Amino acid sequence: MEISEKKEAEINNSSKDSNNNSNINVEITDSDTNNMNKEAEERQARELKAGLHPLKHKYVFWYTRRTPGVRTQTAYEDNIKKIVDFSTVEGFWVCYCHLARSSTLPSPTDLHLFKEGIRPLWEDSANCNGGKWIIRFKKVVSGRFWEDLVLALVGDQLDYGDNICGAVLSIRFNEDILSVWNRNASDHQAVMALRDSIKRHLKLPHSYVMEYKPHDASLRDNSSYRNAWLRG
Template sequence: MATNTIDDGEIALENNDKTEESTSPPKDECNVALSDTPFHLLESRWTFWYTHRPTTFRNSSVNYDSCLKKLGSFGSIEEFWCYYDHMKFPSELPLYSDVHLFKENLKPMWEEEGNRLGGKWILRLKKGLSTRLWELLVLALIGEQFNVGKEICGIVCSIRPQEDLISIWTKTANNQMSKAFESPKLIWWIIIPTCIVHLFLMAHWPYPIPFRYLGLFGDFCYYLISNYRILLCLILWATVIAHLFEAIAARQICSQLNIDQDSTYLWMIQTFILGYPSLSILQGYKRRGLCFTINMSSSSNNQQAKPPAMNLSDAEWKKKLTNKQYRILRQKDTEYPGTGEYDKHFETGIYKCAGCGQELYDSSSKFDSRCGWPAFSSSIDTAVRRHVDADGYREEISCATCNGHLGHVFAGEGLRDANGKIVRERHCVNSASLQFQRGK
């Protein structure tokens, strides 16, 4: 497998400046070196996969499946080291490369049966830190060191320009995994509320006489009340306003970490009461790059993924679509915000795919997100496919019938629909990808 000629399927493998004869596939070396050696079998069989998606991939119609290369499968310790010794470290791979380790017969694709209802954990790392952590994670995974090992489908190391990502894919996207709430030490719950209440009494209590019975501390408080009551009021309300802004900042961090709505409310209330001691915990989560479970399944929990039913050549698509529709649906371009005809469109009816006519969204799910693109809270069952975007961050949505690019999905933003109900996620769709049919 390790040769001097490196292409997209072999770029993850080491050359080590050896000749072509000495860099034959590791599997052949295993057959020779270990033919008479007993194998130490692993509990599960695993497969290494590799993808390299340069920036040009994002604006092309190349399928993700065509970029996915299988490096090899193994079921024993000896076979694993034959592959791993010939693989490049993640830090040596080009940008937009992904190395996958998944259980055998399971591809790193959300459309796979074992991944369809799953989710993933994402760890964001500074450049240069991924190699060591990836190696430890690989060894722990194949060595069955996780108590929930059977729940794990595989792991991915993604090389990106600003940071590297390590993802753990799970079979199910259990909502409980995304509920993260932590409280500061008890001492902060005693000190901060007590100080705020005491400051409120000093600033607004019209009868300061009882403070004179608290000894020297009471005399000092009485002196402040008598001479600096206005200053005390300013300090009190400055504290309240500061805690309010810290609560808003906590909500934004919870949205970035994809923490569920109930836990987000708890974080906001706690941060409004305690201020920075609560906010600093969330900031610590953000610095460590921890991103909680992201449900990568479709809008309907029971949706069955299906392959595109309409496959046309590029020439046929160009003939069928307008230039703008072709650029967005087939080349995954994005229209400028506020320029689409359906951004402020709220008539009753059905929104269909502009490429194939597949019904995608009911008008009842549309709401005004003020983002500049049409926004929907959910799609019609089985109409929309979801998969990880080429940038490794966002979740792309496409038509399940023709695989035309629609837009992206964003979760945990705290937006509300026309009825005032908080929406779990926002389908941000290009107007050029849609056509509208009045009525229902």
């Protein structure tokens, strides 16, 4: 698979550097759906009139930060902070250009990019039956791959895009982790198509390993960052 010269240089350089919450089902009526569709159509009409370019989906950036060694009594979900939302190409670039680069953020920090209406929580109704593709990166190259993933997600370039909920960059001490969340872990075709699409758009070298993990498995994993948070 062809890799851009810039990304190949980054990879080569890196190699040289040696809830206690239960699931909540919210009933949405036909009237609610019609109102949401009407609001979306009105918003798109306003954006087009203003000369803006609407995205297929409205997105929200979130972040989570915990100071290492400091015990907290705050629930994990209460520490997920909304940064900004956007629904147009222009709005995205205004937001993105003002966000701190991932290389400047402390460990551990999580950056989340999710479709509007979906919180970056395993228990969210859009996520609870799904899972995530996980890729681990050396810190010197993770920022570039994260940016490529964000652009593919916002531009609706990944296959089975309607099945995608969002993406996360987990900044850790020795490595960074990218994950792409989808709605249905049991839809094997959609899960594998998403894997291939991620590989293609990120131009991942063959040496990179991708792991799929259903969210119900994450809930049982005592070693996960979030479960460690809950244990204090």
